[in-house]
Amino acid sequence: MGAGIAQVAAQSGHEVVLVDVNQVQLDKAKLALVKVLDRLIEKGSLDESGKNEVLNNMHFSTKLEDFRGSGLVIEAIVEKLEVKHAVFKEIEEVVGMDCIIASNTSSLSIASIGAVLKFPSRVIGIHFFNPAPLMPLVEIIPAVQTSEETLSTAKSIIDSWKKLTVVCKDTPGFIVNRVARPFYGEALRMYEEGIADFATIDWAMTELGGFRMGPFTLMDYIGNDINYTVTETVFAAFYYDPRFKPSFTQKRHMEAGFLGRKTGRGFYDYSEGVELPAPTKDEKLGQEIVDRILAMLINEAYDALFLKIASREDIDTAMTKGVNYPKGLLAWSEEIGLKTVLSRLENLFAEYGEDRYRPNPLLKRLAK
Numbered sequence: 001m002g003a004g005i006a007q008v009a010a011q012s013g014h015e016v017v018l019v020d021v022n023q024v025q026l027d028k029a030k031l032a033l034v035k036v037l038d039r040l041i042e043k044g045s046l047d048e049s050g051k052n053e054v055l056n057n058m059h060f061s062t063k064l065e066d067f068r069g070s071g072l073v074i075e076a077i078v079e080k081l082e083v084k085h086a087v088f089k090e091i092e093e094v095v096g097m098d099c100i101i102a103s104n105t106s107s108l109s110i111a112s113i114g115a116v117l118k119f120p121s122r123v124i125g126i127h128f129f130n131p132a133p134l135m136p137l138v139e140i141i142p143a144v145q146t147s148e149e150t151l152s153t154a155k156s157i158i159d160s161w162k163k164l165t166v167v168c169k170d171t172p173g174f175i176v177n178r179v180a181r182p183f184y185g186e187a188l189r190m191y192e193e194g195i196a197d198f199a200t201i202d203w204a205m206t207e208l209g210g211f212r213m214g215p216f217t218l219m220d221y222i223g224n225d226i227n228y229t230v231t232e233t234v235f236a237a238f239y240y241d242p243r244f245k246p247s248f249t250q251k252r253h254m255e256a257g258f259l260g261r262k263t264g265r266g267f268y269d270y271s272e273g274v275e276l277p278a279p280t281k282d283e284k285l286g287q288e289i290v291d292r293i294l295a296m297l298i299n300e301a302y303d304a305l306f307l308k309i310a311s312r313e314d315i316d317t318a319m320t321k322g323v324n325y326p327k328g329l330l331a332w333s334e335e336i337g338l339k340t341v342l343s344r345l346e347n348l349f350a351e352y353g354e355d356r357y358r359p360n361p362l363l364k365r366l367a368k
């Protein structure tokens, strides 16, 4: 992630120092950058002088001291609080008072990361999506310690990198990784209940729902280890709210080493010569699948709005630009009709009696 973020900054004309403790990783990052720039030249979107400019802007180092003089440092190291703390303290020793120190963390709170700084008003979350040079969305997360100035400076820098920024509260999963949970969780739940198999759920969500990838194809793409860990982390961080409960099906796939495309097998078998299973193209069943997953996603989007995690506009932008949903969930709910969405959730709640299906109060209020 760090190398991708560095590339974006260097292409935007900044002088960038990419620091990694591991020289091998730095060498890899350098090679990968040259390759990417050459590909851009082939495609005609960059010329030789543009390539040289980017390369001249990039400095590679194994020492945090080389951040001296920086105006912004974005940390994207291993996801462990104690390691981030040690690095944050060291960075603060070398940079000036006006330097913003940001984290690209996906799952730790910005408040906890910034707590070790002497001047914590300079901490902020700047959360990119992978791959950073291609994904337009960046979540900007001020912590309770963050000053207004840090927020506005960080936001305007990232805006100037031609990214779409959304501002959200320092809560688990920020916007995208919180609101998207039911896309995976409800699909897994329906599979576990025997409502449909992986291929049929994926077919319904792409063909009828208009999503670019079905949940099982997407989980295989992300990796079941990564996706399961995010779900488990969000679940624990929300004090075990049943809405975010992880699935045994995914856990067992992970334990078996069926991590997805990267291991050749996940929910599907990607071995050469093996055909992917065919879906049951039953339109009625397919629509039920889409309606249920979509109702759960919309409920989550309303929860984020209800608890002021982000603005209405930012919640919709986050889901269309961060995970390529065909429509913003809040706008989509109005298209479907709030009463219809609410009654789907109420039916699920009545049938299962589980808290996971409780409709959000704001959705209820607006539907009324």
Ligand SMILES: NC(=O)c1ccc[n+]([C@@H]2O[C@H](COP(=O)([O-])OP(=O)(O)OC[C@H]3O[C@@H](n4cnc5c(N)ncnc54)[C@H](O)[C@@H]3O)[C@@H](O)[C@H]2O)c1
Pocket: 001, 002, 019, 020, 021, 022, 025, 075, 076, 077, 078, 079, 083, 087, 104, 105, 106, 107, 127, 128, 129, 130
């Ligand atoms: N991979 C993603 O899709 C993704 C998306 C958004 C955010 N993130 C976040 O970005 C961060 C990095 O994730 P990643 O997937 O790029 O991890 P990664 O393991 O691929 O890379 C981390 C790099 O940090 C280096 N590193 C470790 N300790 C260091 C230290 N003390 N000082 C300097 N460098 C050190 C490692 O050598 C490695 O090259 C995490 O906080 C993660 O939550 C990842």
